[in-house]
Amino acid sequence: MKNITFKASLCALAVAGVLNAGVASAADNTSGTIQGKVAAATESNFQQYHVEISNPATGFKKSVSLNASGDYRLPKLSAGSYSVRIFKGDEVKLERTVSVDISRDTVVNLKSGSVERIAVTGRAVYLDTSSAEAGLNISAESLGKIPVPRDVTSVAMLAPGVTLGDTSFGDTGQTFASFGGASVAENAFYINGLNVTNFRNGMGGSGIPFEFYDSFEVKTGGYSAEFGRSTGGVVNAVTKRGTNDFHAGATAYWEPKSLADQAPDVHYRNGEVYINNHDDVRDNMEANIYASGALIKDKLFFYGIVTARDTKQENMLAGSNQIDKYESNDPFWGAKIDWQISADHSIAITAFSDETTNPTYSYDSDGNVKGVTEESRGGKNYIVNYRGYLTDTFTMSALYGVNKYSLTTESDADVNCPLTVDVRESASTVYPGCWVNQIAEKGDDERKAARLDFEWQFDDHLIRFGYDREENSSFSEQHYSGGEYYRYMDTEPGAELNNGGIVPDGVTQVIRIRKLDNIGSFETISSAYYLEDTWNATDELTVTAGIRNETFDNKNVYGESFIKVDNQWAPRLGIIWDVNGDGDARVYGNFGRYYLPVASNTNIRLAGAEDDRSRFYVLDGVNDEGIPSYDPANEIGSELINSNGEVKDPLQIVDQTIKPMYQDEYILGYETVVADQWSMGVRAVYRDLKVAMDDICNIDDVMVAKGYPNNHTSCVLTNPGTDMEVSYTDKDGNLVPVSISAEELGFEEANRQYMAFEYNFAKNWDGVWSLQGSYVWSHSWGNAEGYVKSDNAQDDAGLTQDFDLPELMDGAYGNLPNDRRHTVKLFGSYAIDSEWLLGVNFMLQSGRPVNGYGVGHPNGTPDYGDTFYLDGENFVPRGTFGRTDWVSKVDMSVQYTPEWDMADVTFRADVFNIFNQASVTQVYETAEQSVGVEDRKFLLPTGFQAPRSVRLSASIRF
Structure with missing residues (x-):
């Protein structure tokens, strides 16, 4: 019909x-x-x-x-x-x-x-004849026709140029996406206009149940001057709202453990089990109840939703007999009120809470509870939107919002059980001891955001301008479980340790004891204003020219600015040619510059009172409980002080000539309507990270070599590979500025480039079927992935191990972790009749590069780790060990909607990875424990594509 x-x-x-x-x-x-x-x-x-x-x-x-x-x-x-x-x-x-x-x-x-x-x-078929923006618009209704996991990352993955990042990042069950070769920490997320991005480290953001979403916009490039604070992509979503008609309903989703498969087990080369995957358990349930309607007809509307969730997962900790059982069952609530004051003015208020307290129960091999770790995540969120038509040609909108997110992770074993890791060849388990939580942290983030946007139409011009401001605060208190971190390692006589100590004759095992303490509250203020003109130069030619000016002000634990970067001018230019003047074909090009703010993680780590110290001793033995035996008199070398608990003056820890991190992007594309309901397009993209920010940690050695005193600064935030200016304290206690050249520091400039050629097509839904797809050839290369580092799963945004020492970057240039050379995506649906609907979602993607990290370096640099040399001299640059497997997955769905008069009822089944493909997506890339001592886990799989699972669901809607 x-x-x-x-x-x-x-x-x-x-x-x-x-x-x-x-x-x-x-x-x-x-x-x-x-x-x-x-x-x-x-x-x-x-x-x-x-x-x-x-x-x-x-x-x-x-x-x-x-x-x-x-x-x-x-x-x-x-x-x-x-x-x-x-x-x-x-x-x-x-x-x-x-x-x-x-x-x-x-x-x-x-x-x-x-x-x-x-x-x-x-x-x-809609062709965009006035914009060079790239991305995907999709409604919740359209998503309901295809098999898609119910999370924002999975929605973003439908768009060309978006790939799945390494699964090592994030909390249990989380995944993040890489846009256009950027790291997974460089995206922005919006709900009803409020930026809900995780500003601690940039990965992900606050979320709501899928049932609450109304539509999504995935921006993969070319976005207007209104958007910033992203060098990856943008996911912009709005929630459902009430109307004059009363609606209510309930939905239930169940992913039963009995219908879920497991990834393959991983074995050491001698046949012992390294990762036991066959005992993994996943069982997820979700139920939603919602209602919407009019409180006052044509004036006041409401939408409310309550979600009950029950997630259970069991995993065997890699290299050990410890079983972790994770639970999450806190409810979600959300509400939206829309007040249509008049035809010219309206106000919307959104409130929701994604607060959860998720316990993880850790068991030993005998089934005894070792301890319980509780993760507190999420928080309450409030958004107020105003829209007004001031005249027929002049409009405005305003927003104020509060976004809260807890980052507290605590365990009952945090007081008395030190973090213990045993990487010796003879170790029976990698994680001995009674600890269950690596780092105990009390953490809270809060964002207060406000913005004003205006639009003025006159003649052939559409002028848009606005201002936005965010005040972000972070509190963090961190320490290792038990107050100490024990690491047991094999070594050999004569080896040089991290602290420069030389392993004595006859010693083959050492212990590193590390202590870490940090506490403080930190503030970051971000603001921007923009101006953009969309000019219809002719009936066929449209030019969009915009400029965005951004300011970032990050403050230390005393409330003083330790890095403030202002007047970051970000031009945006787009040209669109409506080839035939009828909207059936367009050629478009775009240039844009995009800045990334400094994550508050940088405030906490660099501008706080962090105390991070390590000592090395001869290891005499380890008992059955994982407790070490060593003689404090047999210390190797001196104490290694990464940070001494003092809050450094910003002049000592930040390059005074530092520039903000930004990326330039170029797009050229063509799109056309080829038939009724059919369109296709091609697009070329080039991205160039012009300036990067990171800390370098050889500053003390360089200062001493120049004849200045050692201030034990440890690390300085700068633009790697450029000249810098930093201060030292003279004998009278005065700060004296010193200029240091890039040559003296010994670093090459940070580099990340991305090039892609995309082909896409779409057959729009016509009541019977739809199909959409893309093929992308892409290349991501350079010597720096970006804000986080997939190589070692380091989410220290802005302060990764990259550029700590020049030796770590020797061999770093090559294909970067998010380089996926070939990607094919297809998704669509087919209505068998008015009651039965089939859906499919297919992806085929080539693997990521594989590296082999050693410990030493030919110049005799201390035992730092993660160099591109094995045995201290064999050069193995980035990507030497090939690539991981190609990933192929087919997801399918079938839904039955009987024609009942009383209500709309749907029964549905989704099968993800229906053929249960088990491609390796990640491997263990550390090749050595110490110089010349092989790590037996090298190249063993640490990640597989998600195994087959089934989601059963039912809904009733009135």
Whole structure:
């Protein structure tokens, strides 16, 4: 039935000569726009026309006038279905029902003088003829037709140029995406206009149940001056809202452990088990109850949702007999109130809580509980949005929001059980002892955000400008479990340890005892203003020119600015050519500069009172409980002090000539409509990380070599590979600035480049089937991945091991961890009849580069680890050991919606990785324990693609 209606609508469109197109350049990130042109309007008669736009679901109705060129425009429209009527006097010349998406323009032009009334039930092909932005817009309704895991990362993965990052990052069950070769910590996430990105280390952000989402916009490049603080991509989402009609429902999802497969076990070369995967257990349940409607018809609307969750996972800790059982069962609540004050003014209030306290029970091989670790995550969030039409051509929007997130991880074993790791060849377990939580932390983050956005339409120009400000605060208190970290290692006489100590004759085993303490509250302030002009230079040519100015101010534990970077000018330029002037083909190009803020992790680690010290001793033995035996008199070398608990003056720890981290991006593309409901496009992308920020840690040696005193500064934040200025304290206690050249520091400049060629196509849903897909050839190369480091799963945003010492970067240039040379994606759905629907989601992707990290270096650098040399002299540069497996996965879904009059009921089954492919996605890349001493875990798999699982669901909606 729907298919017939839709085809009839297409015929009517052809007769009326109406073009419907999607334009992304001129809508804000929580609303869309309807605009168009009346061809018959002239300077002498344009005042006879007006356009009436209404939303029957909410009672919204507004009339707009035409300008002298016959153009009209109505921005700031909530996503939904709208009626568009174009009048000449009292006569309706065109009547049309259209759909409005966030950050898109829906174009309705009147190209004939005849009267037409058209109701569109499907979606025509939309080509973006006014923007060079790249990405994917998809509604929750469309996502419901295909098999997709219910998380934001999985939605982003549908877009071309997005790859899955290493699974080593994040909490249990979390995954993150890499956009365009950037690290997984360089993306931005928005909910109803509020930035909810994790500003501690950039990975992920606050989330809500999938049932609460209404639509998503995945920006992979070319985004406008309104968006910043990202060198990867942007995921912009809005929630559902109430209407005049009362709706209620319940949904339930279950991923039973009985229908889930496990990844293969991993064995040492002698046959012993390293990772036991066959005993892993995953069982997830989720139930949602929601209701929405009008508190006051046409004026005040509500939407409310409560979600109950019960997640259970069991995993064997790699290299040990410890079993961790994870649970998460805290409920979620969310609500949205929309007040339509008048046709010109509206306010929306959103509140939700994603607070969870997730216990992990750790058991030994005999089934005894070792301890319980509790992760407190999430927090309460509040968003207030205002939209106003000040005149027919001048509009504004405003936002204020609070975003809270807990980062507390504590265990009952944190007091008396030291963190213990045994990497000796003779070790029976890698993780002995009674500890269960590596680092105990009390942590809380809070963001307070405000922004104003304005839009002014005049003649052939659309001027957009605005300002936003975020005040972010972080509290952190950290220490190792038990207050100490014991690491037992094999070595050999004469080896040089991390602290420069030489292993004595006859000694083959050592213990490193490390202590770490840090506590403090830190503030970061980010602000920006932007100006952008979208100019319709001709009927076929559109030029978008914008500029964004950003400021980042990171403060130390005393509230003093330790790094403040202002006047970061980010130009954006786009050119779009509507080839035939009919919206059926476009050529577009874009240049953009994007800055990344300094993560608050940098405040905590570099500008706090961190005390980090290590000592090395001869190891005499380890008992059955993992307790070491050593003589304090047999210390090797002196104490290694990474940080001494003192808050350093910013002049000592930050390069005074430092520049902000930014990336330039170039896009060139072509897109065309090839048939009814079909479009295809090609796109070339080049990204160049022009400046990177990281800490270097050879500053004391360089200062001493230049004849200055050793201030035990340890590390300095700078732009690696450039000259810098830093201060030392003279004998009178005065700070004296010193200029140091890049040559003296010994680093090459940080480098990351990305090039991609994309082909994409789409067959829009027509009531029977849809299909969308892409092929991407891409190359990511350089010597620095970005904000975090996948090589060693280091999420120390902005302070990774890269560039700590020049020797660590010798061999670092090559194919980077997020380099996936080939990626094919296909997803779509097919309606067998009015009750049965099939969905499919397919991906084929080549593997990531594999490295082999040694310990030593030909110049005799201390035993630091993670160099590109084995046995201290054999050079093995980045990517020497090939690539991981190709990953192939097919997800399928089937849903049954019986035709019942009382309610909409759906029963559904989704099968992920239906063929249970088990490709290796990560391997252990540390080749040596010490110089010349092999690590037996080298090249063993540490990650596989997710094994087959089944999700069963049922829903009832009134």
